[in-house]
Amino acid sequence: MTYKGLTKNPKYIQSGAKSGANILGTLSASLRDKTEYQRTFNVPIAQRWTDLHASSALLATSGIFGDDFDLVSGLNVIVAALEVKSPTSWERxxxxxxxxxxxxxxSKIIYRDGRSTETWWGCNSKRWTGQGGFSRERWRFWRSILEKSQKDEAIDEEVKQLLKAADVAMERADRAKK
Structure with missing residues (x-):
């Protein structure tokens, strides 16, 4: 698919055919692709941002990249979400x-490998007063925020379900270390 959402049908190009059926098939494929391309922009930005980070987190756990997967982008978004004093509706x-x-x-990888990350990230936190970077203390701090957030009436039910799932995963990571 090209930028404008139009495709070049490889079968049509290879055969060199110019019959009405092939042209119609090519046009149909192009219109379908253009519709699919435009449909992706109907997904709200917040959902696309969440999906991007869900994919990144799943890649981190897949082992495809070995131990070289960069956790810092995940850690930065965690700090941006959990360590803001008065989050706006948009941030929520x-x-x-x-x-x-x-x-x-x-969470298991963050808990296991987080300490090996640099300490420069997370230094601009508004709520965390400890040292920059990942630590067990910061992990406990995040868990306490998740627990409080589950009771926050400003957070919708869908996000509260995510809060609960994240808290359960963090609890499992805590138990796995012992």
């Missing part, structure tokens, strides 16, 4: 669900 709809994807899908 974007960063919080994205961070919860990391905590739900990659």
């Amino acid at each position: 709809k974007t960063n919080l669900p994205a961070a919860l994807q990391w905590l739900q899908h990659a």
Whole structure:
């Protein structure tokens, strides 16, 4: 698919056919692709942001990249979501669900490998007063925020379900270390 959503049908190009049926098939495929391309833009930005981070978290756990997968992007979105003093409605709809994807899908890896990350990330936190970077104390701090957030009436039910799933995953990661 090209930028404008139009395709070049390889069968049509290879055969060199110019019959009405082939042209119609090519046009049909092009219109279908253009419709699919435009449909992706009907997905709200918040959902696309969440989906991006869910995919990244799942890639981190897949082992495809070995131990070289960069957790810092996940850690940064967790800090942006959980360590803001007064999150806006927009932050609750974007960063919080994205961070919860990391905590739900990659909590074991974050807990295991987080300490090996650099300490420069997460230094701009508004709520965390400890040292930059990942630590067991910061992990417990995040869990306490998840517990409080589950009772927050400003957070919708769908996000509360994600909060619960992330909390369960973090609890499992805690138990796995022992």
